[in-house]
Amino acid sequence: MSDLSRFSFNSETARHWPLPELIDAAARSGLGGVGLWREPVQETGIDRIARLVRAVGVVVTSLCRGGFFTAADAAARRDRIDDNRRAVEEAARLGARTLVLVCGGLPPGSRDLAGARRMVADAIAELAPFAGEHGVVLAIEPMHPMYCSDRSVISSLRQARLLAEQFPADQVGVLVDAYHVWWDPGLFDELALLGQRTAGFQVCDWITPLPAGVLTGRGMMGTGCIDLRTLRQAVERSGYRGLTEVEIFNAYLWELPGHEVLAQACRRYLAHVV
Amino acid sequence: MSDLSRFSFNSETARHWPLPELIDAAARSGLGGVGLWREPVQETGIDRIARLVRAVGVVVTSLCRGGFFTAADAAARRDRIDDNRRAVEEAARLGARTLVLVCGGLPPGSRDLAGARRMVADAIAELAPFAGEHGVVLAIEPMHPMYCSDRSVISSLRQARLLAEQFPADQVGVLVDAYHVWWDPGLFDELALLGQRTAGFQVCDWITPLPAGVLTGRGMMGTGCIDLRTLRQAVERSGYRGLTEVEIFNAYLWELPGHEVLAQACRRYLAHVV
Numbered sequence: 001m002s003d004l005s006r007f008s009f010n011s012e013t014a015r016h017w018p019l020p021e022l023i024d025a026a027a028r029s030g031l032g033g034v035g036l037w038r039e040p041v042q043e044t045g046i047d048r049i050a051r052l053v054r055a056v057g058v059v060v061t062s063l064c065r066g067g068f069f070t071a072a073d074a075a076a077r078r079d080r081i082d083d084n085r086r087a088v089e090e091a092a093r094l095g096a097r098t099l100v101l102v103c104g105g106l107p108p109g110s111r112d113l114a115g116a117r118r119m120v121a122d123a124i125a126e127l128a129p130f131a132g133e134h135g136v137v138l139a140i141e142p143m144h145p146m147y148c149s150d151r152s153v154i155s156s157l158r159q160a161r162l163l164a165e166q167f168p169a170d171q172v173g174v175l176v177d178a179y180h181v182w183w184d185p186g187l188f189d190e191l192a193l194l195g196q197r198t199a200g201f202q203v204c205d206w207i208t209p210l211p212a213g214v215l216t217g218r219g220m221m222g223t224g225c226i227d228l229r230t231l232r233q234a235v236e237r238s239g240y241r242g243l244t245e246v247e248i249f250n251a252y253l254w255e256l257p258g259h260e261v262l263a264q265a266c267r268r269y270l271a272h273v274v
Numbered sequence: 275m276s277d278l279s280r281f282s283f284n285s286e287t288a289r290h291w292p293l294p295e296l297i298d299a300a301a302r303s304g305l306g307g308v309g310l311w312r313e314p315v316q317e318t319g320i321d322r323i324a325r326l327v328r329a330v331g332v333v334v335t336s337l338c339r340g341g342f343f344t345a346a347d348a349a350a351r352r353d354r355i356d357d358n359r360r361a362v363e364e365a366a367r368l369g370a371r372t373l374v375l376v377c378g379g380l381p382p383g384s385r386d387l388a389g390a391r392r393m394v395a396d397a398i399a400e401l402a403p404f405a406g407e408h409g410v411v412l413a414i415e416p417m418h419p420m421y422c423s424d425r426s427v428i429s430s431l432r433q434a435r436l437l438a439e440q441f442p443a444d445q446v447g448v449l450v451d452a453y454h455v456w457w458d459p460g461l462f463d464e465l466a467l468l469g470q471r472t473a474g475f476q477v478c479d480w481i482t483p484l485p486a487g488v489l490t491g492r493g494m495m496g497t498g499c500i501d502l503r504t505l506r507q508a509v510e511r512s513g514y515r516g517l518t519e520v521e522i523f524n525a526y527l528w529e530l531p532g533h534e535v536l537a538q539a540c541r542r543y544l545a546h547v548v
Contacts (some may be wrong), residue, residue, distance in 0.1 A: 006389050111501040113456075127376045146420040148457035150482050159459040182387075183422035185433040195346045212486040227385040 007269050008033030008061040008204070009262060011040060011246035017258025019044045020176060025045065025262055027056035035062040035245045036203075050094050060096035061245045062139065062175070062200050063087065069123035070104035070116045070153065077119060080104075084127050091136045095243065098139035100175055105150040108148045116153045121163055123157060133170035137177040139199040140164055144183075146214055157181050157190040159233065164197050173199025176235055177247070179218055182206060182226040192236045198240040203211055203228050203273055204248040216251040220264060222272035232273050244273060282307030282335040283536055284476070284521035285314060285483045286435040291532025293318045294326055296512055301330035308338040309476075309519045310368065312361060313536050317443045323366050334370035335519045336413065336449070337361065344378035344395035344427065345402045354378075358401050364411040371516065372413035373405065374449055374471045379424040380536060390427045395409050398446060406445035407489055413449040413473040414438055418457075420488055424522050438471050447473025450509055451521070453492055456480060472514040477502050477547055478522040490525040494538060496546035506547050518547060 009026045011019060011034060019040050026034050034053065039051050041063070053060055066087040071077045084099075090184035091099045103120045106113065123137060131138045142160040154160050160174045174197050181187060191198070205224030211217040221228055232244060246265045253261050283300045285293060285308060293314050300308050308327065308497070312336055315323050340361040345351045358373075358546040363371045376396045380387065405412045417426035426436050431448065445533045448471050451532055455461060465472070479498030485491040496544060506518060520539045527535050 027324065106499050111499050113499075113501070117459075144419060145457040146484065146488070149480055155457045156459055183419040183429045184428055185391075206423055209487045210420065210484070213483045214420070214488065225380050225385050225387075227387070 001187045004030040004266055004269070006030040006243050007031050007266065008035055008059075008243040008245035009265060010035030010062070010245050012037055012064070013246055013248045013253065013265060013271060014256075014258035014261040015254055019049060022258055023052050024056060024261055025047070025056065025089075027058050029262060029266060031058060031245045031266075033059040033061040033245065034245060035064065036060055036096070037064045038090060041090065041094065046090055046093050046227060053094065059243070060094045061090040061097045061243050062100050063096040064096060064100045064103045066099045066138065067101035068104040069085040070107055070119045070242040072107040072110065081123055081126055081173070084123070085130055088127065088131050088134050088136050092134040095228045096136065098137045098173065098175065099262065100139050100141050100200070102141055102143065103152045103154045105148065106155060113153060120153060121166075124163065124167070128167045128171040129139045132141055132168060137173045137199045138171065141175040141177060141247075142180055157184060157194065161190060161194055161197060169197060175198050175200040175202065178226050178228055179204050179206060182231065188234050194238055196239040198246065200234060200242060201232070201235050201240060202234070203269075211251070216249045218248045218250050220248060220250075220253070221232050221246065221268040228273045234273060244269070278519050278540055278543070279306040280306040281305050281540065282309055282333075282517040282519035283539060284336070284338075284423045284519050285311030286311055286338070287520055287522045287527065287539060288298050288532035288535040289528055292406070294321060295397055296532055296536075297323070297326050297332065298330060299533055301332050303536060303540060305540075307335040307517045307519065309338065309521060310334055311338045312364060315364070315368065320367050327369065333517070334368045337365040337368060337370040337373045339376045340373045340412065341375035341426070342378040343506050344381050344393045346381040346384065348378060351397065353423060355397055355400055357456045358397070359404055362401065362408050362410050365522065366408040368452060370410065372411045374413050374415050374474070376415055376417065377426045377428045377438050379422065379427060385423075387427060394427060394457060395440075398437065398441070402441045402445040410444065411447045412471045413447050415449040416454055417449060418454040431458055431468065432460060435464060435468055435471060439497040445472050449474040449476065451476040452500050452502060452505055455478060456505065460515065462508050465512045468512055470513040472509060472516075474510050474516060474519065475506070476521045477506070477543075478520060485525070488513060490523045492522045492524050494522060494524075494527070495520065495542040502547045518543070518544050
């Protein structure tokens, strides 16, 4: 099998696979990294996972997730900022390069989109220096506009870039996830403008019909309509030096044994992305 | 009931209601217009509908739909342009102000998004003078990015505006549908730039969770998270002088008697839009 050293496997792609097995298998397959989520890491133990990734020699390309900054009352927003501080600390302990921010949708019953976007900007302004001190980049993930009301009011690369640029690059960057941005008419212009602000790059594919709730319908690379190779080339041409991470939420894949999902992801990465 | 003279009812909102009854009820309720679809108009008879709307004194704010310009082979693209010419002629016979363009997604198996977008631009360039000669404005409808692969590769207001501006304003404009554009971080800037290029304005609401296939989950005004009043004000401030049309695809509403749906739409228009 060809070189997988610039490939990273996000654990949610095989969400029922115990993390120690997943990390070990990723390393044995020659992958350069893994992407992790807070809850399973906490269940296994942060320090245990930190020792394990160091022992097998993979980097943690991302820790998911911080964010969810939008809430109707100030006390709830304060709780979320506090939780994001803990997430930054966890990322630092894991040696993760980024903490991914899913910034939050509209508070329940609200129609104040501009207000929700201000809440996000305010929260990032408060957290950015803290992240920088911990050597962690806050990676703002612009999410597909179909999630604007319930997951993230940050809906385009341009919007994420303009927000990130208010802060030093070692504190705040942008996560480019193919699934969320492939449709954007300004995609390639924005990638060029992002340059080294790109703090992470994730791939999967866009397939239709979308399932109810539109959360678990992502496809393996090559099964959908995103030109992933051209996208990866543009991301790297703009100055991104990090790994390419696969992150797929798919109800069908979750039923498969983890090692099968990993093998499939590696094959499809080599066939459709590099 | 207050003034509904600037309100228009799109027939797909009550899709099982026979068109003559729908048009008559809209006029009796004091509405200024109706939005129509080609197939039910053809079933009833174009000239019969044309006579009816004139007799009861409502305007046809839009005819849906032209477009679907993207196809893998030239012959199929030619067929679609021919069909769009017929649609323009039908719009003219009805006295419709606009023909709505749902421009088409990626051809099956294609990942060439830029190529599909060129197909759309080429088709509009061919049709624009023909539309102008018939007194019909081609209204490019930027559709929500969740439809990019299968319904329209025109995904943002800015993209639609830049395309429309290549042609005279009496030939090509932009349809602003709240459902498709409410999330756009550049929304209000774009509305101002559109000015009188805005060829139509449609409302409904964004509700979650989205249903499988994401086609029939639109909400009545006021049931979701779009600030429709602010949006309408911005559209009108930019120079739009046309009517506000309600167009809702909702499986639950389709089961209700048409007159109930119309009454509900009128109440909610007055409560949440004007």
